[in-house]
Amino acid sequence: MKIRDRSAVPFHVIKAILLAILSVLCVLPFIMIISGSLTDNYTILKEGFSLFPRNITAEAYRTIFRSPDGILQAYKMNFYYTFMGTALGLLVITLTAYVISRKDFKYRNKVSFLIYFTTIFGGGMIPWYMMYTNVLGLRGTTLAIWFPALMSSFLVILMRTFITGSVPDAVVESAKIDGAGHWIIFWRIVLPVLGPGLATVGLFQALGYWNDWYRSSMFSTSSETWSLQFYLYDMVNSTLAMRQMAQNVSLNTADLPTQTVKLAMAVVATGPVLLFYPFVQRYFVSGITIGAVKG
Amino acid sequence: MNPSMTAAGRAAARAGRSGDRRKLAAMGLCALVILICFVPAFPWIRAVNTEALYGTMGLKASVAKKLSPDHSVLTFLSFVETSKQGILGFWSFLLLIVSAAAIILILAAGVTYAIRNRIAEGKGMLRACSFFQKGMIFSLAAAAGTAGLTIFANSHYGMTGFAAGWPVYAAGAAGACGYLVSKRIEKQEMILCREHGFIEEFRRNWVLFLFLVPCFVFFLINNYLPMTGIYFAFTQFNFRDHLFASPFVGFKNFEFLVRSEILHLTQNTILYNIVFIVIGNILQIFFAILISHVANKRMRKISQTMIFMPYFVSYVILRVLVFNMFEYEVGLVNNFITSMGMERIDFYNTPEYWPWLITAFFLWKNIGYGMVVYLATITGISTEYYEAAQIDGANIYQQIRYITVPLLKPTFIILLLYALGGIMKGQFELFYQLVGNNGTLFNATDIFDTYVYRITTTQPLSMGMGTAAGLFQSLFGFLVIMITNLCIKRRNPEYALF
């Protein structure tokens, strides 16, 4: 039965306008990037960006894919890191968040504090780097690239909020009276209702891995283990450095159109994420349809 | 059966309270002894065979004359500094921290004991006991640590150069005794308060401990062990002595923080952060609610994706975009303005515009990303609430105000708290890329992180200064978060971070 709410009409109108404005503002620069990546390099340098590509050329993309082995390997590694990091990370984060959400766990506040403490204090980059290279000897391995970001205290605390929000105490209590142990409660009661939480945390985790270049920069010793973002980022840095170095360089630097390559980089790196994004989206963009005019 | 569960057990415990007086007196004595031991007047560590020792250290006669052979925990560090024996620095630093912790805990125990009757649920005694116990353990650790230090130092110099003074033994003994005595009292109190100790907790919830193992391993490797690097903030690094043996210089690395326009930087950093956090979250909530009310499923998803997209624009590219927009001659904005007949605006040389511009770009980039959390929470709100409200005749504004917003409050508070901890740390990439090296804009846009970055890049051996700056930011954020968390815990413990 349709319920018409007259007072809601101005709300819906304003809502539509505001959302439209924000959406356009957000997409506009992205469109500029895409059209820039298809524009000829010289035009970009002279005239700057615009919404529509001028002198359309795929030169930038050709440069990036010039050695297809390189970029395919980088894509492969990126998928690997994202998969490992998100799957394992999500598991560990959820387990930890479950523990600290249990009101009957005596040490839950202390553990929360210890986890949060790591965001405030840190020893800096050098001890962290030395931990992985000198103490653990993981330099050059793929482990060093995906392990350091497995958990973040922000995601643990976020997940805890989701768990306390979506799992009613009464259900857990009755399950315990029935004799269920924590293992069963976790798998049968908590996880099934944790959809939005898992999707959100999973998304953040995956995005963090997908976009990371820093760990590849610090820990890789061969281009085989490079992540996609680093592969692209380094390509641009190489050209810039070669130009500015006071050395005799035989690389013909005129071949590399840096401006458009930077833009094409952004498109190439983001593409796969935008494809997989709609799948995750449905978990957290369900709407409140009661009270709205349907249709 | 656990004694705290039976009435008989509790009665026995209550009876035991009368014999407490002697035990409490013993504990008090131990605490007093330990506190006395730490007083700087007494020799915690002594340098013996000073002539030979100073000779091995390579100290000049003028310097050696100034050094006294007896040191308390505090003055030992200055001894390390003056004699330039960096290798002892790390041990002494740890020792200082442990000793300070011991003193604080004992004092806390005393205070809690004094106000024990005012603490709810009769747990005052228990709390005091637990503080006391921890204090005893730290004292024991300090004593043991000192013993270890003397052994290490003696083996390093190849001679008996250091010896633990009598306070070490006294503190160690008192710590052990105090611990044992307090254990008895604690057991009693636990029965009365229906609490249980670690072993009991483990027995009940060992699965939970198992769940926590990966977490412990990860944070230990990734965060807690590298935290020892904080020590570098107090050293002057050089390659010959390497990391843990570089000379200890006390607070010298922090001096630059005081000299620089620290107040101005702090003000900038905090103000920007507050604006970002508050306005950012409000807008995220606002748009999350708006999106959740879009009827058409496809439109909902599409608009949400579009708003999310700025997240993918890296700051490096953003810089180029912004320059293209605001450049004086051919920037998009200026072209637009001149086509309307107005004068060009020189954005890049006028600091006043930039707080607005930077805030705008921060919001643009982060609204989509932050909105996801709120959207997910809204998804979790049961539709029954809205149906019931509608039947009661609530219009849409009322529904939002009385159902949606309150249910988003916990999430908002958690995110707010979390962000507050990082209040002295800034969005480095954002500021660095948009402003770059343009000195005219520094007054309005320089934050802590960019300032420290400029210093550390012009002076390559400044690891000490960088760590010192980081430590300052951390301490500041720590204070803020502890106070805020405490306040929130008072009002509503559900919302607190820990």
Next chain:
Amino acid sequence: MRHLKKTLSMLLALMMCLALIPAASAEDDLSQEANLVFYVMGDAPQDETAVEDAINAILKEKFNATIDFQFSTWTDFTLKYNTQLTSGGADLIYIANWLDYGLLARAGAFLELDDLLNKYAPELRALAGEDMLNMCRVEGELYAVPALWPEYVPLGIKYREDLRAKYDLPYPDSLENMEAYFAGVKANEPDQAILRCTTSESASSLSVAFDAANVLNFKYAWTNANGFPYGLTSDYATPDQVYDYWFTDAFTEDMKLLKKWADMGFWSKSALSDTNDSEAYDNGLCIAEVAGMNPNKQISSATNFAKDHPEWESAYITYGEVTGVLFPGHATQNGTAIVRGSKYPERCAMILNYLMTDREMNELVQYGIKGVHYDVVDGIYENLSENFKYENFNTWNLRVNEYKLPQKSDVALQAMFDKYNEIAQKTRFPNVNIYGGFTEDYSEYEFERTAVSNVMRQYLAPIQAGLVDDVDAAVAEFREKVTAAGLQKCRDGFTEQWKAYCEEYGYQ
């Protein structure tokens, strides 16, 4: 509490591990296989493994050792270089003055080489010669072996010669002529941007704050281009007589000139925030570059023009040609050092000796495998494969004059070098790079130095970019602010060290 105990014990373990790092090694005996790491800058070549295997086949036989080249890539390379030194792991490493060689050497990052060279690399020592080696000394100790290929890298102006000829404008070899050249081109081609100056070259400099100020080098025959830090300077003819520049009337005049040029539209009003686009010149988006240039870059541009815009012509005038002050690049432009903490310092010295004194080995490292990667045609290097190009290991520090194969573009480069050599011979200290050998120890006035740098970014940059309305007032404000920041302390510290340095080396 329990955690603290656990942490403490792990800390002990960690500490003991780390304490082992700087442990000295026993006398090296060749029966133990050594796997050395040679840390260099930049990116790895495609055929890294193939060439490394060829090298190691020979090294294994002779020295029972292998070399693994590790690359910093060009992302965050300064950070990675410093991190590599701090955390250890490399044996041989590339050094350069632009990688803070002096500072790092003084802090003890590298091993002292005098004894090592005498015992294990006497041929290399003889080849290098004491003069070159002395230039690499810091506080009297030798820490690096320089590259043995002399080159000139003087600053200058790279400009479009074809435009000059087209409109019959004067050669830009003085301030007046430069102005006439720029103005002339602007008048004839109003849409052509003249300069794309930014702050990129001056970002961490303590003598200038904006790149355009480099043009003032045409006016002054100073010991170092752009003078000394902190607004001091001295003349090349009398290097130890330091005098002030920032507080003179000449300084105000120079700033007024820069403002005049800014007003004439020679660079953009947003220049202070511009992302330096090094492609600009090669793409015709500016007609000259005045900062951070050197003959190599000129040759690069000339080659690019020949390929894409044959009607354009690039030419180079160094500031030194006009003022008469020219000197070669300092020895620490490229060098090799042995990292302190290396387990096999003797082996490193032996292998370095071999790499630089054996023709076959040197060519293998620099150019790859003959016949596969390169060939020599008429005495000129010709590349055969994309997988290993000229000096693709980025081992510019292993260049040896005798063995270096010339490239096609080297002919023009060598001509420039010969011209500069002639001029350099006529200076008071022939072919001596005085300033290049000086390392400043600013630990005593670190804070003042940072404060002065900040004041320069904030107040001097707009003046030198000509973006202020009243030059006199702005200069007065800058002088006031920079004095308040502690300028005098920096100046005193610097002058004292500089005079001592000049006295030690006889630059008086």
